[in-house]
Amino acid sequence: MDVSTPSAVNGHAPAAKAATIRDVAERAQVSVASVSRVLNGSDAITESTRRRVLDAVEYLRYVPHVGARSLSTSRTDTIGVILPDLYGEFFSELIRGMDLAARAHGKHLIVSSSHGDTEETLAALRSMRGRVDGMIVLSPHLRAANLAADVAGRMPVVLMNGGLDEAGRPSIAIDNHGAAVTAVEHLRATGRRRIAHIRGAAGNLEADIRAEGYASALVDQEPIIVEGDFTQAAGHRAATRLLALDQRPDAVFAANDMMALGAMLAFQEAGVRCPEDVAVIGFDDVPLAALVRPTLTTLRVNIAEMGRRGVERLIGLVQAGPNGAPDSACEIVRPLLVERQSTAAAETAGSTTVNPTAQPL
Amino acid sequence: MDVSTPSAVNGHAPAAKAATIRDVAERAQVSVASVSRVLNGSDAITESTRRRVLDAVEYLRYVPHVGARSLSTSRTDTIGVILPDLYGEFFSELIRGMDLAARAHGKHLIVSSSHGDTEETLAALRSMRGRVDGMIVLSPHLRAANLAADVAGRMPVVLMNGGLDEAGRPSIAIDNHGAAVTAVEHLRATGRRRIAHIRGAAGNLEADIRAEGYASALVDQEPIIVEGDFTQAAGHRAATRLLALDQRPDAVFAANDMMALGAMLAFQEAGVRCPEDVAVIGFDDVPLAALVRPTLTTLRVNIAEMGRRGVERLIGLVQAGPNGAPDSACEIVRPLLVERQSTAAAETAGSTTVNPTAQPL
């Protein structure tokens, strides 16, 4: 052993260049096939061969080249995720859930954001060819998502884009319509009779469905819908417009929590009390919802769980292979109503004068 | 053309199996080499060849197989990121910044979390071999990070683990010590004389350095340190313990914003006013910091920007190649003091009776 080589000191080969399976075979005096076998724990192998191989691996610090491996096995053990964006709690929770599930199955995750652009979605998808075994596509636009599924060709794809009408494609979607109805009904049940809606970005599928659900659940009133884009600032602006109305609403259903929070802030600034003067309900149940005062009633979506399910669904498809039973089901996630202070019943609300001097967090 | 094949209708080949470069060559009546040339825009190519190739590509919906390509070019155009966790705003912001930078340079991102475990960190690192051109490693433990850099062998690695003493390795770190000193000095400048510290998890490098910086900046007082773990709940517990002290502190420096918020909540519940009775300063400047009341003074770290810098640094290393000028610099990010209400000067604080009835968000 050439002790003059620095790294030879700790019994390792100089790592000028990463060792290949051939180097290992050579050093262990066996064929590459045997090395491969040992490393993949496949066949029966003589204990002595195994030892020699493992020693060589150790000595050379050999790490199999996944790229090469997947080229020959045509498996990558990686799943691709295409998101419209990476900003905000929704996506980070989703990724976390997916990562957890992926790890549990020994898969890798490769994430790409498309910035909501259909072209970019497709570009991202293409660039994943040969890099992943399957994909999960989130897109606020039905078209992009479906297109993506087409482009993918034989690669399994799970759609998670909020639409329920993914006929023929494996997908997971939130029951946006049903949840919106639940929101309105809850507001009515707590005594509100003039309910407004701050909707999400135009053209966004989920926003459309929630708005539609809202409208369909109204009783004795016309829809009062103001545009938003899922940001807190938009919620603030929308609420300001609502306040300027001749007939102010006594309740607001915001298409997500961040807008609900923005609206609450606007109300507060205007001296309009929540929930006494106006009730507010959000959607998502971001952690923040329980931290503000009044705490925010909302429709909880277990995002990480959705991510997990998406991954497991996809893994199922991958394992089934192209000849597996065709999976065309749309799994539905039903948001859960979480009642908090912001929609406390109108009649009892007035008496909720708990420690008015406290500095709410 | 076989019009009976469904997809032949829109002028495409049946996509039973993804087309390879050979299929394209065959259909275009050229060699695979020419196809490769056209696709890589390399050599000069006859216009007619180019056309034929592009037509074939279009017809076959050919997408190059990145895995195969990288096997022969030994480039992957992908950078790997190993994080201790994926939970919370810090990491999502970091990933967002990294993604932005990666996209800007036409690179992909592959993220893996190690759950803080050194073994897992190494495993993740190994599994990235051949999949990435370089890595960014975040680890709260110096050891894991350094080990990782070793294991990586010839692969460029940028460390982002909070330690400043990464002698000999390219790295990016927050000036935790300096920022902690700034926090203490700010508290003193606003009249506080008995400053406590809620520290981060034991064994966490950043937590250690912040605590040390805190202690070093004290004047005329002994350190008052209570343990935390970066969660809001820990901040709450820690504050409760501080309140039980014989001599209550008149200021608290929490090692991050979430703990600061938890502490504020605890103070509020105990009827202790902030900032009048006790000032609170956090670290990070999460969005929430500006939304609570009182708004939270904190040390802002531009996380997305850090992510961007990490990626660009790594890309630089990758392009420089193994023979590039050795880069052993530690880039330092200095947090910025953002003064808000939670540390308003003691003497003026009393008069800040702005609209006490407002429902703070």
Place this chain on the structure above:
DNA sequence: CTGTTAGCGCTTTCAG
């Protein structure tokens, strides 16, 4: 049980 060998899909000399 182990070695030989033919690819996986692509890039890249090296000759025409």
Place this chain on the structure above:
DNA sequence: CTGAAAGCGCTAACAG
């Protein structure tokens, strides 16, 4: 300007 052929590192028959 274009084609033939040699790999990149690994796996998986197929023989021994």
